[in-house]
Amino acid sequence: MPKAFTPKVITANALLEGDAVWLTDDDRWSRDIAEAELLTDEAHAELRLLEASARQSEISGAYLADAQEGEAGPEPVHFREAFRTRGPSNYPHGKQTRA
């Protein structure tokens, strides 16, 4: 049996800085996962990923990452994606400094 589809967001690295970004439903790349479009339909998710991957002058390496609906918007499920919303744990660098 194929695995049931779990909600996803589209994420990538911004082309110039390499910073983690998420695709919003109005086709912006946001630095904040809470603004991301939460994709609950598999076919729609695949289509959105194709569209996102075509935006080569803005990002690199778009992929679908598991996410869940939180109070303020989508939240990461896996710890790797959670780190990407913050930055490294050994210095206050990356996104966490802008929070």
Next chain:
Amino acid sequence: MYKYNDFDAAFVRERVAQFRGQVERRIDGSLTEDEFKPLRLMNGLYLQLHAYMLRVAVPYGTLNSAQMRQLAMIADRWDKGYGHFTTRQNIQYNWPELRDVPDILDALADVEMHAIQTSGNTIRNVTADHFAGAAADEIADPRPYAELLRQWSTDHPEFQFLPRKFKIAVTGAEADRAVIRAHDIGLQLVRNDAGEIGFRVLVGGGLGRTPMIGKVLTDYLPVADLLPYCEAIVSVYNLLGRRDNKYKARIKITVHENGIDQIRALVDERFARIRAEFSGVDQALLAEIQTAFAPPAFKTAETDGYEAARLANPAFRSWSDTNLTAHKADGYAIVSVSIKKHGATPGDATSDQMRALADIAETYGHDELRISHEQNVILPHVHQSDLPAVYAALRAADLATANIGLASDIIACPGMDYCALATARSIPIAQQIATRFDELKLEHEVGPLKIKISGCINACGHHHVGHIGILGLDRAGVENYQITLGGDGSEDAAIGERAGPGFSADEIIPAIERLVLGYLDLREDASETFLQAYRRLGAGPFKAVLYPDKEGARDAA
């Protein structure tokens, strides 16, 4: 020190200019990431979790003060004011922006440095014993041979698309400080019965998901045959190596699948055919290179001040007990500067610290610095009379930690704090272990102990050859740490054995503490190291302290 000739300089500048064009075309969208990725990797540029990362080669780990200052300048101008020294004797910048990378590469070329072949399926930066040219126990300085290999392998047309990356390490001493047995080719300078210098050649070592100890291909290779013989090895591998499966593509698997005898026969055959093509030009080149590695003009001076300072200052004495190594020249010492302050990120140096190191090297160290694969910085030539002043300057730069070779001198890869391939974090584990041992004030009593941590199976943190190895994994969405015991990266190289089930991030620090305290109870006396005790007793008693609650842990042993 080796100086670029006109060809080297022009080659590096041309590569930077090419890459500048490629970056421009990537930014305007005319190159896709798929097209750009191999190009950026050829220039040492990776994309990690939060940013790009630029890996800069430090050939055989050797730097002068001007180069170190330039690395500091780059850290300030284009990064976040620090750099990360790695097990491959490289420096990595974790935060460069794509647009700036060509300028960074130009700034590196200004001091004869580059990032070429720090990535990709090529012959990578050749590493060497970090005490090369200084160690009391070496037969000869291995770096001229490393430089010869670098010139031969850089942009070698036949070897730009090998089945997989290819790493060569060279040492001049029996004591293996370059982990040559975990490299694709390991070279050790030896003497034959006639007293002539040659190489013992090992092949097929490697870490990663299938760790292997290198096997001896020949016990003695005349120096003059080095390039044709290495070329024979790499071309045999180039043909035979498995391109069908990335995980079976390294030469260690080729050697494992074909057997060392078959590989030796093929290499010998190939070597016989190509040897004549190396008409001696390489030997003329070697002679030229060798003059660039002539030892510095060592001085003579009284060493009374050093002895007096040792008596007067216990902190200096402790530091000189752990951080100095015997030098070949009278009255000199090799200084290992720990980049492992308790609680700090292993291998990270701030730009101020880099400048302090450059100043110290210039004033007291014949202008030489080394990066060790253990992520420390070496001042290879310091006269004993200058040691008190060097120590004071290191203290002022917060670089005087006295822990070389001890429990807190941990190798850790970047792990999931930076690396896109990671399955768990490694830096915070290293920070917490070091902090804990500092609190316990025990590490000097524990003595030599190598703890090495990798954030995934690729083993960049050398965990397989740690006396205690830690491998970070993702177990059902939670970080989990597996312990291996009894690994050794020295001339008695061994791959560590898995101790048992992994530990959570909260459990791993107490587990390491139990293991080390357990060793103190198990050792015969203070002269028996952790590794010796492990070799004498086997894994059993160590597993018993590691898993005290497991019923039958003792019996299972």
